[in-house]
Amino acid sequence: MKLRSGVYVVPTDRWYIERTVWLIAGIVLLASTTMALVVNRAWILGVIATGLVSINVAFTGFCPVGNMLRLLGFTSMLGSERTTRWYRMKTDKWYLERRIYLFVGINISVASLIVLFFSKWATLFTGFVGGAMVWFAVTGFCVMANGLYWLGAEPRLNPEALPSARCTECPKSGECLGGHPILAPVGSTALTEQAVPLSVGRPYSMPPVHSRQD
Numbered sequence: 001m002k003l004r005s006g007v008y009v010v011p012t013d014r015w016y017i018e019r020t021v022w023l024i025a026g027i028v029l030l031a032s033t034t035m036a037l038v039v040n041r042a043w044i045l046g047v048i049a050t051g052l053v054s055i056n057v058a059f060t061g062f063c064p065v066g067n068m069l070r071l072l073g074f075t076s077m078l079g080s081e082r083t084t085r086w087y088r089m090k091t092d093k094w095y096l097e098r099r100i101y102l103f104v105g106i107n108i109s110v111a112s113l114i115v116l117f118f119s120k121w122a123t124l125f126t127g128f129v130g131g132a133m134v135w136f137a138v139t140g141f142c143v144m145a146n147g148l149y150w151l152g153a154e155p156r157l158n159p160e161a162l163p164s165a166r167c168t169e170c171p172k173s174g175e176c177l178g179g180h181p182i183l184a185p186v187g188s189t190a191l192t193e194q195a196v197p198l199s200v201g202r203p204y205s206m207p208p209v210h211s212r213q214d
Contacts, residue, residue: 008096008149010157012140017069017076017087018097018157023137024065025050029108029130036115037123047112047126054105058098061089077157096153100145104129 010019032046057063061080070076070087078097080088091098108129114122136142149155 002152004150004152006149007141008146008155008158009140010136010145011077012138015074017066017074018078018089019137020069020074021063021065022133025054026130026133026135026137029126029133033123033127033130037120037127041115041120044112044115044123044126047108047115051105051107051109051112054101055109056105057089058102058105059091061091063087063089093154096145096148096155097157099148099153100142103144103148104133 012019028050029047032043032050035043036047053064057066066076066079066087066089070085076087076089078089080090089098089101108126111122111125111129115126132142132144136145149158
């Protein structure tokens with residue numbers, strides 16, 4: 001990974017599956033943390049469950065909440081093309097958004113164990129993560145995501161960093177990045193880029209354009 005600069009912000013023009021999952025997870029974290037702090041620390045088990053699901057999504061791509069949203073008509077931006085009925089996030093590479101699921105899952109799970117067996121003060125961390133996830137879903141900005149972005153992790157939801165979809169090897173070549181249906185069948189045409197040698201000292205001229213006369 002190569003270090004980079006800039007700001008990583010995900011699209012917020014519509015509520016796609018991944019963005020809605022982050023919102024729901026953040027609300028669950030905030031609610032479970034509050035109940036663990038005010039009522040009984042056993043409520044932190046809700047945070048542990050969220051963390052384990054997040055880790056599972058990172059490794060397998062399967063998300064129960066994402067599948068519920070899929071049944072409700074939500075569309076995805078990181079879903080695998082292999083399945084059409086069920087939602088499964090792509091696991092072909094460890095891209096930035098996939099790393100988010102892994103890091104968040106591990107951190108909140110460890111913090112929840114500290115809450116259960118040592119101190120309730122660790123709820124400050126789980127509450128912070130819950131608030132950050134809600135903020136991420138609403139605004140598209142996440143501090144940890146930008147840290148991974150600056151360290152060189154490959155983003156797939158940042159419009160400025162999305163692939164051009166112009167080569168046949170691009171995983172996005174057969175789909176619309178905006179979630180719209182594809183007009184041309186996949187594989188009907190292959191866009192290739194060929195290098196055309198330029199003659200030194202020979203001026204370039206545009207080919208003549210013939211107008212059509214009726």
